[in-house]
Amino acid sequence: MIKFLFLFFVFFNLCFGAYEKELDNFDNNFITSKADAQIKFHQQLKSLYIQSVINEDEKTKIELLKRLIISSNVLNLDDRSYAEELKESGVSQSSINALRKAVIKDKKRNNSPNNTEISTFSQTQSQKNISKEKKDEDINKKVEKKPQIQNNSLDTKKENDKIYILSSNKINQSIELKLNTNLNENDVKSFVLDEKGNYRHISDFNGVLEGGKKEYKMDDYRVVISQYNPKTIRIVIYAKERIPITFDFNDKKLKISKQSSTVLKTPKKETTQKDLPKKQEIKPVKTQNSQDKKPKQDKKDPLYVLDVDKISNAVILNLSDTLSDDEISVFGSKDQKFFRQIVSFKGILEGNRKNFTFGKNNITVTQYNPKTVRIVLSSPKEFDISKNLEDKSLTLGFQKDNKKTSKSDDKKNKNNNNKNVLSSNFKSKKIIVIDAGHGGKDSGALGNKQGTLKEKNIVLSTALKLGSELKKRGYRVLYTRSTDQFINLRDRTKFANDKRADLFISVHANAAPNAKKAKSAEGVETFFLSPARSERSKKAAEKENQGDFEEINYFSKQSILNFLNREKIVASNKLAIDVQKNILTQTRKKYKIVDGGVREAPFWVLVGAQMPAILIEIGYITHPSEGQRIASKTFQDILAKGIADGVDSYFYHNR
Incomplete structure (x- = not known):
């Protein structure tokens, strides 16, 4: 019976190409694997599930949740959180109960010392051959007699009629x-x-993009593949x-590349004005002439509004680049019903x-014309607009009151950006635990052969400065250690x-794996807890995990299985992004800092934290100049401000 359950799931793999290999591997091997291997499978499912949540991939999330319920029941784990999420996604309770009963002991193998888990899902050959309508009726009638998965994603419509992009890859310059x-x-x-300095070749077709938006950069152009709307895939x-682009269609593949010739080849079916969205202008493809061949001045890339987030009484536009205040125009208008503030900029x-x-107020963000983004704020009552530019984001909203602040308050708010948006009462209720890595008998990484530059001392000094900065801002701060002492993980x-x-913020310093890489390995990195996604993350985790190796036994396999909580991982990811961004903003004002990025890794010190938790590698202690820099009190002061700014930003955006 094993094959029936997994054949059932294999059907869905065609719809979830981004995770096809992992799901296929699980479906074919999980049940017949030994306990240790089943635990690894379950852990991998959790990691993929977190990624599907972060990517907002609802279909893949549902498929992963189903398998998590099955693997949880095999391993005797609590599956209630997965079941609850499936219900929220529209899967019925009877289907969830069927999943829980999907794996039972095979009575025929009870005499065998190695009992094998098998599925109760089965399907007769006659059922396979009946018509689609008859099949739907039979499944509904037999749901009480035999457990069946009533999956919302199992649409009895002709799935083969739908086009799915299963995967995409960059091959040379195509x-x-x-x-x-x-x-x-x-x-x-x-x-x-075809605008001056901003050429776009746009192609649409009906289909579904698996795995979220993709972007690829070539030498002289870039390709963005996205789900333009629920039914349409857009390739830009x-x-x-202007460059010549060719589309090659061959054996379930579409190849996009730049033509070597000067003639632009596009798919035959060209759209008319009616096919285009409103207010979007189509310009005919012009043949190249002598003017086209003239060298064009290198202009700044166009500004993109990547996405828009809603907060209490405003929206935040996340931009591809910085925007200055003088590039934004604002004007007001009024009619019989509404007052409006209209904000425009090129993008x-x-x-x-x-x-x-x-409530009664409204904010609309739209492409006013091919070159201009327009944001319209409207309200039945007269209002003042709040506008805040910070790095690559623009916040626009309704001021809560029209009381004029003093000049000193205005200046203070301008300097502190998001920090003063949070009330002192809000901050006073927030407890932040700062963890200085290593300590006592565990010195952590060493910066030189003499052992005078020790990780445990640098991170303690930084942690205390961070705590002092956060206290100044009104937060409650606690330390896992404030002296040179050893603390179990x-x-x-x-x-x-x-x-x-x-x-929970853990502060550490990184180290190169060997002397050969000591001169080149540098940069600030921020990690959140997850199974390692890269060799680099794995190495970083191994280094920090060594300090208290015997304690790892405390985290049994059961603990590992339960540490991945979706909400906490997503929140930790957001915190890591805010902290990394603000560290770079502060430190780069004075130093040339390498951005190591936000990464996932299985740091044992983060396991078990019941709140958003991150680990910051403030730099490489083994690097000739960076090692000395992170030991500098001046640099630590700037670093502390950057981390504190990240904390402010996280709370501001996640209240």
Whole structure:
């Protein structure tokens, strides 16, 4: 019976190409594997599940949740959180109960010392051959007699009629898309927007993109593949000047590349004005002439509004680059019903028009014309607009009151950006636990052969400065250690849990794996807890985990299985992004800092934390100059401000 359950799931793998290999491997090997291997499978599912949540991939999330319920029941784990999420996604309770009963002991193998888990899902050959309508009726009638998965994603419509992009890869200077079926050039509608310094070749076709938006950069152009709307995939080629693009359709593949010739080849079916979204202009593809061949001045890349987030009484536009205040125009208007404030700037809005309501107030973000993004704030009552530019974000909203602040307050708010948006009362209720890595007998990494530069001392000094900065801002701060003492790994997060902390921040310094790489390995990195996603993350985790190796036994396999909580991982990821961004903003004012990025890794010190938790590698102690820099009190002061700014930003955006 094993094969029936997994054949059932294999059917869905065609719809979830981004995770196809992992799901296929689970479906074919989980049940017949030994306990240790089953634990690894379960752990991998959790990691993929977290990624599907972060990527907002609802279909893949549902498929992973189903398998997590099955693996949880095999391993005798609590599956209630997965079941609850499936219910929220529209899966019925009877289907969830069927999943829980999907794996039972095979009575025929009871006499065998190695009992094998098998599925109760089965399907007769006659059921396979009956018509689609008859099949739907039979499944519904037999749901009480035999457990069946009533999956919302199991749409009895002809799935083969849908086109799925299963995967995409960059091959030299071209992109290859793998599809679930053949695509014809007549299925693709293409048009061109040929503006000076901003050429766009846009192609749409009906289909589903698995795994979220993709972007690939070539030498002289870039390709963005996205789900333009629920039914349409959009492929946009961006370039500074007109380039010839070719689409090759061959054996369930679509290859996008730049033609060597000067003639632009596009799919035959060109759109008309009616096919285009409102207010979008189609410009005919011009043949190249002598003017086209003239060298064009290198212009700044266009500004993109990547996405828009809603907060209490405002929206935050996340931009591809910085925007200055003098590039923004604001004017007001009024009619019989509404007062309006209209904000405009040159840019391109990714995706469709966006509309947000705040009671009787409203904010609309739209592409006013091919070059201009327009934001309209409207209210039945007269209002003042709040506008805040910070790095690559623009916040626009309704001021809560019209009281004029003093000049000193205005200046203070301008300097502190998001920090003063949070009230002192809000901050006073937030407990932040700061964990200085290593300590006592565990010196951590060493910066030189003499052993005078020790990780434990540098991170303690930094942690104390960070705590002082956060206290100045009104937060409650606690330390896992404030002196040179050794603390067990498990006691660090236990301390944070016992104190009901809101955040856990562990401070460490990185080290090169060998002397050969000591001169080149540098940069600031921020980690959040997850199974390692790269060799570099794995190495970083191994280094920090060595300090208290015997304590790892405390984290049994059962603990590992339960540490991945979706909400906490997503929140930790957001905290890591805010902290890394603000560290770079502060430190780069004075130093040339390498951005090591936000990464996932299985740091034992973060296991068990019941709140958003991150680990910051403030730099490489083994690097000739960076090692000395992170030991500098001046640099530590700037670093502390950057981390504190990240904490402010996280709380501001996640209130």
